[in-house]
Amino acid sequence: MKNLGSLFIVSLLSGAVTLGAYKFIESKESVSFLTIAPNYSKAVGLGAEEVDFTVGADKAVHSVVHVKNVSVRTVYDPFASFFYGQGEARQQEQIGTGSGVIVSEDGYIVTNNHVIQDATELEVTLNNNKAYKAKLIGTDSKMDIALLKIDADEKLPFIVFGDSDAIKVGEWVLAVGNPYQLNSTVTAGIISAKARNLDKASIQSFIQTDAAVNPGNSGGALVNTRGELIGINTMISSPTGSYAGYSFAVPSNVTRKIIEDLMKYGNVQRGILGVEGGELNAEAAKKLGIDETEGYYISKVNRNSGAEKAGIEKGDIIVKLDDKKISSSAELATVINTKRPNDIVKVSLLRNGRTMNLNVPLTKKELIAYEFNGIEFEDLDANDKKMYNVKSGIKIKQVTNKDYAEYANDLKGSIVVRVDNMRVTDMESVSAYLAKKEENEKTRYEIIAKNGQMYRIFL
Incomplete structure (x- = not known):
């Protein structure tokens, strides 16, 4: 371990770090039917005094x-x-x-x-x-x-799923929950933004609303004026911890897919496109030397992915997925998060100014190899989590960068728990974050080495 010791900058803790075990119960029960509302035409130009909130509120509170x-x-x-x-x-x-x-x-x-x-x-x-x-x-x-x-002694009043893809900015919505132990509280607001990204990895996508949401509202319903579920209220943006203007909800289409997976498989079936990159804007376009300022720019295509097999290349710009416009990483995530491995996604992209349409099968994320600056990573399995007493992280699979050749054997098998200032949850989020960095840019990793010690290293 002398070679590895010479690379380490700061030793944080000695011995394995106990973070606790995360458990969940898998259900063997049959899948229940989730009711989806039909499409309706929307009323336009109605002020608050002209909208009847009572129908939606009455349906949702029960x-x-x-x-x-x-x-x-x-x-x-x-x-x-x-x-x-x-x-x-x-x-x-x-x-x-x-x-x-x-x-x-x-x-x-x-x-x-x-x-x-x-x-x-x-x-x-x-x-x-x-x-x-x-x-x-x-x-x-x-x-x-x-x-x-729950096992109730009666049929329960359940909510009908609306289509979160069909909502519009400015549309009236209701947030229903139990803030501050106040049961069946209903607040009203409008959709402030769609496909809002709040994390560095850009793999989540939220509905933003100005309906008042406070502690205790988490897990409650965001519904339209017909009482159809369009989101699950999840968090607020506030300097005080209480409502100060904006709240965020997981879209109902994403929620429904997760529920169906948990009912049928006992876990979430997550497919990935197999590309890395970032959203375009004026600054990014100038830096890349291109004219396009909207879309998702591909800086890397993962090995063994559906994107690679379909012929997607570095430098391509994704502008649509399944005919839905893509102008941000969050919009791309919104579509992919409703899909499963082996689902086919229609990808519309620009290559050298020419529009192309490709049918891309999504890949199971565990089958993808991720690499950055000559370091290849993989997700942890159950044995890794048990051995190192961690809830999450990724493992260094191998080191191919010649600059780190003398440390390769010591780094191989180490567990990465933090990248720069981002806590590591899984390989997909780390890959999305690293894709935004410059090639050969140094990255700070917090790792648990094979001897159980935790270190900060720069690679």
């Missing part, structure tokens, strides 16, 4: 529930710790609350992953004040969605 999360954490007596070293440990119960939405009459409920995270017990209270124990069917931490199930 399908929105209160979710209570009971978790246990270990605490130590601070006085005993100060005078005698580490004091006696004791278990302390914590209770968190949020909202959820009933999506089927037999008791499936969608909420946010962060609402139920680390729960030892879950309880759901309906709008009629009946309470039930809930079990966790599965989660998608990347999209912050979780699926619960």
Whole structure:
């Protein structure tokens, strides 16, 4: 390990870092039918005083529930710790609350992953004040969605799914949830933006609204004036932690796909296009020496991907996916996040000023090899997570960069938990982030080496 030691800049911690194990329960139950609303023509030019919010509110409040999360954490007596070293440990119960939405009459409920995270017990209270124990069917931490199930003694009022792709900026919406323990609270606002990206990796896509959302609203419903679900309220943008102007929701089309996957497979079936790059604007176009200022510029095509097999090349500009205009990374993510491996996506792109249309099969993300500056990465498997006691991260598969040849054996097999200032969740998000960096630009990695020590290194 002497070679590796000479490369390390700062040693952070000695020994394996225990981050805890993340568990979820896979359901063996049959898939319930999710009801999807028909398309309607929209009324245009109506002010708030001319719109009837009562129909949508009445439909939504009965399908929105209160979710209570009971978790246990270990605490130590601070006085005993100060005078005698580490004091006696004791278990302390914590209770968190949020909202959820009933999506089927037999008791499936969608909420946010962060609402139920680390729960030892879950309880759901309906709008009629009946309470039930809930079990966790599965989660998608990347999209912050979780699926619960309760066994009720009656058919439950469930929400109808609307088409989140069809919503328009300026359209009236209602946010329904349980902020500050105030059950069945309804607030109104408009769609402020679509396909809003809030992370460095650009793999999420949110609906932005100015309807008031506060702590406790998480997991609740964002509905149109007909009471159809168009999003799951997830977060707010605020300097205080309370509502200050904007809130964000996971689109219903993405949510529905996740739910169906969890019901049928027990996990999320995520397909990827197999390209890396970034959205174009005036600054990016000037830097690349091109005239196009809209679209998704491809800086790299992943090996073994559907994009590579279909003939997509570096320098191509994606302008449409399935005939939907693509002008940002988030818009690309919106389409891909509703797809599964082996689904065919129609890709419209520009190559040297010429328009091309290619049918690209999406690839299972585990089959893709990711590489940056001569370092190849792969996702962690269950054994890796157990061995290093981590919830997430990626593994260095091999090092081909000759500049790091003397460190290659020591780096191989190490676990990357942070890239620059971004916590690593999976390879897809890291790849999207690294694709925005300059070639040969140094990157700071926080890794857990094979000897269990954690280091910061620059590669």
